[in-house]
Amino acid sequence: MRRRITLTVAVALLLAGPAAADLATSKHNLSTSGPGPIAADSESRLCVFCHTPHNARPAVPLWNHESSVETYSTYTSTTLQVATPLNDPDGSSKLCLSCHDGTVALGQTVNDGLISLLNTGTGGRMPVGRANLGSDLTDDHPVSFVRTPANLETVDPPPGDPVKLDDAGKVQCISCHEPHVEDIDPVELRFLVKDNRQSAICTTCHAVDFWTANPSSHQSSTASYGVAQGAHTGYGTVRDNGCASCHRPHSGNEPQRLLKFAEELTCDACHDGTVAQKNIAVEFSAKTYTHPTYDTAGVHDASEHPTDPTFPLPETDPGARRHAECQDCHNPHATYDANASAPNVTGALAGTWGVNAGGSRVDPAPYQYQICYKCHAGSANKPQEGGLPNPPYTDRQIVQFDVALEFDPSNPSHHAIEGPGRNGNVPSLIGGYDESSILYCTDCHNNDDAPGSGGTAPQGPHGSDFNHILERNLNYGDNNTGSNYGQMYAMCFKCHSQTSILNDVSFGEHDKHIRGEDTSCMVCHDPHGVSGTQGSDTANSNLINFDLSVITPSGSGQLRFEDQGTFRGACWLTCHGEDHDPLTY
């Protein structure tokens, strides 16, 4: 026996060399041989902090650490497709929490008493920091739940994968973490079960729509995103960070959906010119008119749906606050670099749900206008007739704020959003447009510094210095003095030739009204269209819908237009003191 002992000492000494990647070299080695800083001052055994061969509590996995009796606040989310909120952790996750909730001393064992440790937090417990999850688990990836097959964006890990469910089919801490080995992912060093580069662990279960199919720019971009830009993983590109570019499985700032920051702040961490090529964030801060992305917090919810009782969209409550978060128009899992032609969505809007002309949800929206219709069509909280909002809209004879009604292809007239316009003879069209063209909403509503107006700033109606987030300037109403008509009506003249209009190629009195009377196009024309539910083909062709702040009834008390054929018509109205009762052309 004596011989055996001494041989053991010799062999152990001989074998001692550079330690392999294992428990001994990890932070979970709390013994005197551990790398520290938290380590025992005399206990040399590694296993004892967690395991015991006899009288284990609980029996599996021969557990020796004193259990926590803490109750927890658990993850909850409006898009979670299992019980919400989840039950307290169970199974092996409870064991992890016996240290990682910070309530039990790290050295407190069942069978070996309190083992003395150096450099612990208060009371020998886990120091305050990321490893100490506390009792609030609402900002941590949920555990101890069984995935529902109804969630089509998740799958069970394949057999043999290092990512595993427990024997009850539950996700537990050990689904992602291997407590005995710290550096299987040598970059993250977070005891992960496998290399998590490009979110290999996350995507084992999360089969997010579009992520790999498009693939999303967020999945594929090699743009630098490292510690300096806020990455928490140690990886250095958007692609390698993967999910972790936006999400944190533990202790992010936005608990729901485990986002790194609240709402747009997650996006602008990169889209502020530091990581992504274009600076979107500055559009919201520097422009006079913007979508209310930064102005509104806590209104948008990822569960928004036309039939959702809590978060209906289109809105059903007239008093609901208008909102537009990045995710209302963009799906960060899907968005990618791809051009398209109207009305099809470009890659930037890919994978986003919308509302079709009939008011039904379409997911994903194939057409750009369907994304706009989420808020600008049937939403009850859009500007209301009888209560003109701020900023003021043109006070028209026919009032309509539902743009789906304005763009209905059967309308007396409409701009060509859902389909080509009604007027088959528009000689002013330039820029590649003709009578069969279809437009994007963003052909008019766009960044005033974007390529559409000759700039280099990012596309999209994030913000503009022109009211209504127009891409170009547009003067309204009367008394538009001066002679720079190209500037005053730049928006219209983008597609409608200034020369053609002022030379009276179509309506023979355009020049007289615009140059002669300083009147805006917008006084007679309603750019979206006139709904067939309110107007008529005779009175409202050619987008005719008068601005009542400029135009009043004729001497005979009439206020109307009458289409009398190609480039011919009659008007009953008074303008600039001149009675049209009627005047014909």
Place this chain on the structure above:
Amino acid sequence: MKRRALYFLAFTAVALLAIAPAAAQADVVDTMHNLSSTAGADQITDISTDEDQICVFCHTPHQASPAAPLWNHTQSAVASYGVYTSPTLDASDITDIGGGSDVSLLCMSCHDGTVGVNSLGNPANDTGANPTMGSGNELNASGQIAAGRPTNMGSSLADDHPVNFTYDAALATADGELATPVSASYVDAAQNVPLFGGMVQCASCHDPHDNTNVPFLTMTNSGSQLCSTCHQK
């Protein structure tokens, strides 16, 4: 440098072999397993008051039951101890030792707490009766290991490291984090951790006659060396 270090180690090993004094508790006399009235170091408090034979508590030269290892202690009547189960356990032949003839059952004849440590098959001729034991400390009035003692493992082994299962290369491969045993008799080349017909038993980790490595371990567990002989985490 490396060669010099090896020479030094070899010399150290030889020197230790030559000069190491008898380690305390290296002899069963000086352990808690010496239940006799004979004075020994590190005995329990409730030793026998009238029996000075040491071996008799476990062994008899004649009429042993079971024959090997010449067993003399009354065996437990517990029919089932249950077995440790876990979703990550790869051993497939763990068998309940209750009511069987597996060697680990001998340990349970004292350590399940159901039979007095003084309940012998053949009491010593000089006394002619089961030994009388002290009580109130490690033992109760019936001579059983007192309830609540860590050494009283009770009649459930479900919360204990499994025993009575085959540990071979196939198991090591299946688990992925176990050393491959060098033979059906030992896990390790140094022959510290024995197997019994290729199986892990209580005596793989515990040597009941030698408490050099408390508690009766077959090798030191400093730095969890005993655990890591098999478990390569």
